[in-house]
Amino acid sequence: MDKSICVRNVNVWYGDNHVLHDVEIDVMKNRITAFIGPSGCGKTTLLKCLNRMNDLIPSFKMDGTILVDNEDIYAKKVDVLALRKKVGMVFQQPNPFISSIYSNLKLPIRENFPKMRRNEVHDTIINKLEDANLLEEVKNRIHHSAMQLSGGQQQRLCIARALTINPEVILFDEPCAALDPISTMKIEDLLTSLKEKYTIIIVTHNLQQATRIADHAAFFYKGKIEEQGPSEEMFLNPKSPLTQDYLHGAFS
Amino acid sequence: MSKLSNTSALNRRKITDLFGQSISWLFSSITIAVCFAIIIYLVIKGKNKLSLDFLLTQPAATMDQHKSGGISTPLIGSIILTFIGIIVAFPWSLSTSIYLSEYSERNPVAGFFRVCIDILAGVPTIVIAIFGLAIFSNPQFGFLSSMVEGVAGARKAFGRSFLVCGLTMAVMVLPFIIKTCEEALKAVPASYREGSLAMGASKWHTITKIIIPSASNGIITGVVLGMGRIIGDTAIVWLTLGGTLRMTGHQPWWLPQNWWSALTNTGSTLTSYIFYTSPAGEVDMPQVAFAGSLVLIILIIILNLVVEFIGKSKSIQKEQ
Numbered sequence: 001m002d003k004s005i006c007v008r009n010v011n012v013w014y015g016d017n018h019v020l021h022d023v024e025i026d027v028m029k030n031r032i033t034a035f036i037g038p039s040g041c042g043k044t045t046l047l048k049c050l051n052r053m054n055d056l057i058p059s060f061k062m063d064g065t066i067l068v069d070n071e072d073i074y075a076k077k078v079d080v081l082a083l084r085k086k087v088g089m090v091f092q093q094p095n096p097f098i099s100s101i102y103s104n105l106k107l108p109i110r111e112n113f114p115k116m117r118r119n120e121v122h123d124t125i126i127n128k129l130e131d132a133n134l135l136e137e138v139k140n141r142i143h144h145s146a147m148q149l150s151g152g153q154q155q156r157l158c159i160a161r162a163l164t165i166n167p168e169v170i171l172f173d174e175p176c177a178a179l180d181p182i183s184t185m186k187i188e189d190l191l192t193s194l195k196e197k198y199t200i201i202i203v204t205h206n207l208q209q210a211t212r213i214a215d216h217a218a219f220f221y222k223g224k225i226e227e228q229g230p231s232e233e234m235f236l237n238p239k240s241p242l243t244q245d246y247l248h249g250a251f252s
Numbered sequence: 253m254s255k256l257s258n259t260s261a262l263n264r265r266k267i268t269d270l271f272g273q274s275i276s277w278l279f280s281s282i283t284i285a286v287c288f289a290i291i292i293y294l295v296i297k298g299k300n301k302l303s304l305d306f307l308l309t310q311p312a313a314t315m316d317q318h319k320s321g322g323i324s325t326p327l328i329g330s331i332i333l334t335f336i337g338i339i340v341a342f343p344w345s346l347s348t349s350i351y352l353s354e355y356s357e358r359n360p361v362a363g364f365f366r367v368c369i370d371i372l373a374g375v376p377t378i379v380i381a382i383f384g385l386a387i388f389s390n391p392q393f394g395f396l397s398s399m400v401e402g403v404a405g406a407r408k409a410f411g412r413s414f415l416v417c418g419l420t421m422a423v424m425v426l427p428f429i430i431k432t433c434e435e436a437l438k439a440v441p442a443s444y445r446e447g448s449l450a451m452g453a454s455k456w457h458t459i460t461k462i463i464i465p466s467a468s469n470g471i472i473t474g475v476v477l478g479m480g481r482i483i484g485d486t487a488i489v490w491l492t493l494g495g496t497l498r499m500t501g502h503q504p505w506w507l508p509q510n511w512w513s514a515l516t517n518t519g520s521t522l523t524s525y526i527f528y529t530s531p532a533g534e535v536d537m538p539q540v541a542f543a544g545s546l547v548l549i550i551l552i553i554i555l556n557l558v559v560e561f562i563g564k565s566k567s568i569q570k571e572q
Contacts, residue, residue: 056449058358084449084450084452085451097447112452
């Protein structure tokens with residue numbers, strides 16, 4: 001199977017705070033990989049290293065190698081904007097822009113594909129809304145404010161927005177943390193269908209969610225990956241005692 | 253004895269409470285009363301003179317209050333100055349506030365910038381005015397006003413014109429517009445920035461397409477407040493617009509081909525008109541001074557209502 005992302009020997013500091021220790025993980029193409037573990041264990045930090053969103057934090061310092069498609073993304077010649085086109089991201093809180101549903105998708109297309117013709121832009125928007133299972137619900141009001149959508153719809157809009165730039169990998173940072181069970185279910189269905197086209201990495205606190213959708217899982221504890229592997233195997237027969245305790249709800 | 257019954261200590265606290273409440277109520281009522289007193293007084297004193305005719309005729313050079321004409325040129329002067337001032341100050345302060353709120357975070361120089369802006373906000377307008385006059389009467393700036401002629405050996409610009417005054421006004425309102433714009437930009441949630449940057453958008457694209465539109469209400473509020481300050485300022489008008497009530501460019505000043513001449517020559521505003529016609533000015537015509545004040549106050553009230561309205565529409569947007 002093809003590897004999409006290779007993380008080798010990564011250490012991360014925020015100021016003097018050493019938050020990731022010697023992390024190594026491979027992410028497979030067209031699979032869902034889940035990062036699980038208690039709060040503050042470094043899952044989101046690693047996730048944000050993969051599209052260099054951590055660059056925005058002044059005290060961030062990293063050491064080690066991260067390869068996306070065999071390319072070192074922390075090499076000097078790398079264009080961060082091009083990397084973020086390749087590795088998209090969806091956040092914990094739905095964050096649509098204060099504008100219509102339509103222009104929420106049009107803005108990134110215009111920015112990333114300035115030469116695209118108007119009818120192509122329109123088709124892309126409709127396709128991506130459909131891919132995000134949102135078109136049916138909003139087709140009569142795509143020019144209305146995105147702020148009027150429910151939380152779950154907003155999150156699917158954000159997913160559609162991430163799809164518009166044709167990424168290869170999409171990072172999800174606890175995408176369902178702010179949503180109700182039904183919206184969560186819809187997003188999980190969506191993720192499962194998206195893995196045909198995209199490589200997906202999801203950070204989640206919800207173990208059932210990881211069990212339901214992930215092909216691979218990595219258990220983080222205090223900045224280290226304690227255990228990783230195919231998710232079924234890991235959830236049924238965890239090798240590390242810490243993973244066992246976590247899966248049995250001894251701590252969270 | 254039950255613990256809930258009245259004791260003298262409890263009574264004393266109740267009385268203190270009542271006293272404190274009455275005092276704060278009294279003083280806030282006095283504030284409102286002063287505000288209304290000014291407006292009502294101006295209405296009573298100024299309403300007789302106020303008419304469409306008063307708004308549309310030029311002031312006349314006379315000592316007779318009944319032949320003194322209207323306030324058309326001061327009114328237009330106020331509008332022209334506000335326009336010039338905002339045209340200059342708005343892009344200037346918006347880009348400064350973008351630097352302060354979006355680009356300067358890791359830079360200690362920004363702290364120094366903020367202190368300087370605060371100091372500029374505290375500089376009395378008469379000081380800014382004299383500074384403007386000093387700068388713009390240099391002969392290099394003669395194209396903004398006119399050159400002094402007929403004085404042997406003098407090579408100086410006149411340093412008084414609508415353009416000079418508008419530029420000086422722009423400097424005066426800069427710190428206020430910068431502050432409100434910066435607050436507005438900072439109030440845009442970080443998640444919008446992240447959302448845009450995570451899609452491969454550049455920082456500039458994020459600022460122009462996402463952040464500024466989201467902050468537009470706050471930015472417009474800043475501009476309207478700036479307009480209010482320009483309309484209300486007297487010291488800068490006094491020093492850099494000169495001592496004439498009428499437009500002094502080529503006549504008639506309102507002809508399109510005379511626009512540059514009108515802008516590079518002197519005139520008046522409502523505030524300077526009120527000064528001239530008040531007992532402290534050159535002529536003592538309290539009736540027209542009050543009528544002019546009334547018009548000025550009405551303009552200020554309208555601007556305040558606009559700000560109020562923008563604030564309301566902002567909160568509605570948040571609820572959605």
